Amino acid sequence: MSESEKPVSIQSYFRLCAVIFFVLVATTGCMIATSFAHIGDGWTIKVALILAIATVNAFLVAGYLMHLLSEKKLVYIVLAFTVFFAIGLFGLTVWATNGFPPGTATH
């Protein structure tokens, strides 16, 4: 049974939402702190950390608020295809980053 088919209690959703909201506030605070922190010359590390925290936030929203943790198989299949093509899209872009046509002026 998916989450949307289960019996619902508003009180239990209140508790869940309160927890998720405070975690979102805390993780957003962590992102901001990381952004302003001096982590040597590690711009790449900083960006990786910030995006990792953003991914945690995204997991909370998708998993709990969108009920993805308890969805039907078909929804997962749709999302698996989406992730596959999205990764392919990003991959093509990264692959093309240095693929300048002959004669292109580069800096």
Next chain:
Amino acid sequence: MQIPYTTEIRPDTGIYNAKLGVWLFLASEVMLFGGLFSAYILLRVGAVPGEWPHGWLNVTLGTVNTMLLALSAITTLLAWAACKVRDFGKFKFFHACTLLLALAFLGIKSYEYHDKFIHYEVALNNGTFADGHLKEKSTDFDLAKKTGTVTLEGHIVEDRKELMDLRSEEAKKAVHKELVIAAADIKKMQNYGPWHNTFTAIYFTMTGLHGLHILGGALVIFYLWGPGSKMFKTDPERFTNRVEVSGLFWHFVDLVWIFLFPVFYLT
């Protein structure tokens, strides 16, 4: 005519039709924003070192908007839960909150856009650059005819690269004051609109598209909250499913912002 599978579960998919429809739609949305995020990566990686802007956006306003959207995602879920337990009053309350939060988000975003449109970079004939917010233009100001003056609240820098990193120590030390500049001294004057550079172009494109999604989502939520809520009395299960699929879209919009905020404001 009865539309099939609006409330009952379709045996072969295991979900009602609208839910499958909205997930397929969200899959296409992932590809739309995925393409734009790819473009952002390409522009950022390909930028000349030291020429990608840093600290140009107001982190406080971005954080407030992040909190507003997170709260609205929660009120959307609670509105759906209220429909599930057939509490119409609570549904109305939570969805009204969602609408107000959406409007507040758009209001703050509009303020941020306005701030960029009145922020000017002025290349002067002596090789320096004036940068600041427009206070006023004299009535006879005409850049082509070189007449009149423009007044900015800002500062002057020797090198344009000094304007790129507003989180640098030099930028923090900059003293902003009123600058009255004669049109005759101006070589080029441009605001920080989408045409300014690749950063502002991709920033306005992505946040603008996201803002349109917020507007579209808010219109649907308004319909469900207002005239569309009549269905709650006649077919509450179908209405609840409508609230659920609109909520899925709203959560997706929140998800996009969860990545837009760090990408543009924090990195």
